[in-house]
Every structure is written in structure tokens, then in C-alpha cells.
Amino acid sequence: MGRAPCCDKANVKKGPWSPEEDAKLKSYIEQHGTGGNWIALPQKIGLKRCGKSCRLRWLNYLRPNIKHGGFSEEEDNLICSLYISIGSRWSIIAAQLPGRTDNDIKNYWNTRLKKKLLGKQRKEQQARRGNSCQKQRMRKGNENSSMVSSHNTNNQAPYWPELPAPMAIPYSNQEPRFNDHVSIRKVLIKLGGKFSDDHQYQHPIQDTATNLHHHHHQFLPVNLSYSHQAYAPSIEMVYSSSTDPLNTDTYQLANTQYGIDGTGMTMLPGQSGFQAEFEEMLYNNNNPQRLDGLEFFYGDMVVSNGTETTSGESMDWGEMSSMSYPPMISNYEGLLQQGTMLQESTFDELKSTTTV
DNA sequence: AAACTATTCAACCGCATACTG
């Protein structure tokens, strides 16, 4: 037996809204509110529309202060950052962009941002291929010289240790488990904790002078993980202290997708689709690099076993392979300071969907 | 100018969750 329809499909108009319908809906809601019942609303005002359709129309187009189009660079960055952090949870992302609707952001991402990023990445890869051929030739010529490696000479260390392709991430019934807080903490640190006050890669528009409650904390890293059942992305955040990275009280794990069940932590699988492609784009080719405009996802340092190292030092894959994803750093403080911090309600929402 | 293709985005659909009795 199927589910009962939310409205009488036969008597319901579909397709684009006419200006008259818009006016009816808008004026009614402005005067009376929704009455807490979308299903009943269209009948009250004589609209042959499904309640769901009314709701959507109101939320996406009729309610006040809706912005359409004209996404700024800052909005682009924020969308990308949040997408990488939490996946396609458009309503949460939209909550961070005043005046934007989840539908708009979703469309914008699917039709433009995604392509923009992929296009940029492909160009860079091509350029890099050209470069690496050149470098190989140069290296042959200088094999016996005492030349220092290029990334040391120009201080542009690769951002992450060399990694096998994401495909190599183990996912099976024998997922690695982490049975105590120390293990979990270590892993979280390895996942990209950045415990310095170095603001070099904060979001360009942030105001570093702002003195916030979180002043000496950096909110790192925001990693992707997926549930077995729905492959829905979830968020986890490591709240770390800049002064004492190993203080067990300084991190917070708001995530169940690692399977934290009080007895341990289980890594969960990656996913297919663009997100995977995007991650690959970020980390593949044994030559991790940044993406223009996404600099604030990355930090210059990674922390291994609680001690800072330059990210140019490679991490043993034996350790790395126990992680779902390479480290990914989002400068949360930067977001806070530009007034785009996750609203508390949003946090609560995230927590409620991600904590056991 | 016509035909075809690509892109955009408003709207729909179905599922998961929340709410209510």
C-alpha cells in the first residue's frame, strides 16, 4: 500500500506560479501567517495548489529579503567550504548565507560552482603536467648536484603528505577501530589539527582583530564522512586549543559517522559522485595542491602525534590509511569573524543529526 | 532563420523525520 498523497492531485495545479497566485499567497501570509498548516492554507485562500507547493513558493521566492543570483566570491568560498565540510546539506549551508535559499544554492552549486572548480582544477593539472616534465628534465641534469628540493627552496611545501589515491581507503567490516579517547584524539589531530595562531590562511576578508570568545582556538578540521545507510555526509569538528593541543578537554567530537559508540570509533566509507571527484581533485596525483579561492581550507602545518611538523613531511600510510580522508582544514574562526559563523541553532541541528 | 544543443532554475517528487492523538 502506497503512502497517502498530501493533497488531491487531480484538483491541484502544477507548474509555474502566476503573478495572481503569488499575490494571493503573499498577501495572505503577510497578514495571517502560515497558520502552522501548509496543507490547509491553499484551500483557505482559494488556491488550487498543493500545500507543499505553497510552502516552497513562499520560502524560495515570496518571503522577504530573498536574494537571487549575483553570488559574491565570498559566498562562493563559503558554499565551497561548507560543501566540503558537510556535503550537500543545502538547508544548513543556506542558513549561513542570509537571503539565500537552499534551492538557489543547490542550483548554483550544481550548475556553476562545481564546473568552475573542476575547470580550474583541470587547467592547473595540465599546467602541472607541463611543469613536472620540465622538472624531470632539470632533475636529470642536476642529479649529482647538491641542489635542495624545489619545495624547500621556495617555501612552498606541499600541503599534505603524499597519499595513495582515495580508492585505497580501506572500507570493510574490518574498519579500523579506535578504542579510547587518546586514540581518537590522535586521529583527529592527524586529520588536520592546526594548533597555531598562525592566521596566514584565514579567509581573506576576515577581520583578524575581532576579539571573540573563541579567540585562541581554531576550529579544525572539518572532515567528510558518510553513514553506511544513507551515504549522507556528516560533519565533525575538532575544537582544539592553540596552547595545549593534547589537552583532552580541548576537542569536541560532534559526529557519529565515525561510529563512535562509547566503545570505539569506526571509519566509514567514502562515496561516489561529485564529492568524491572533488576530493580526488583536491588530493590526488600524489601532488596535493590548493585550489584558487579555497586557500582557507588548508593550513600550512599538520600535526602528527601531537607535534607540529611541516606538511611536507610525509606521514606513514599505515597511519594515514586508517583515516577516511586526508586532512582538511577549514578556518572556522575566519568564518566566525566575518559574521558567518554557524548559527547556534544550526550547530544544534548538526549535533542532533550527528551525535549518538 | 531554423535546427539543434547546452544551460539554467523553478518546481516537483519521494523519503526521512517530527509531530500529534
Added chain:
DNA sequence: GCAGTATGCGGTTGAATAGTT
């Protein structure tokens, strides 16, 4: 605790529009 219903969400569709041949 359960069933029925409402709401919210993300994925997808398809009409309209723009661009290309």
C-alpha cells in the same frame, strides 16, 4: 509504543532561454 499526518529536505525533472552550428 503506534499509526497517521505534516513538514523539511535533497535529488531530479523539464520548460524556458541562450548559445552554437
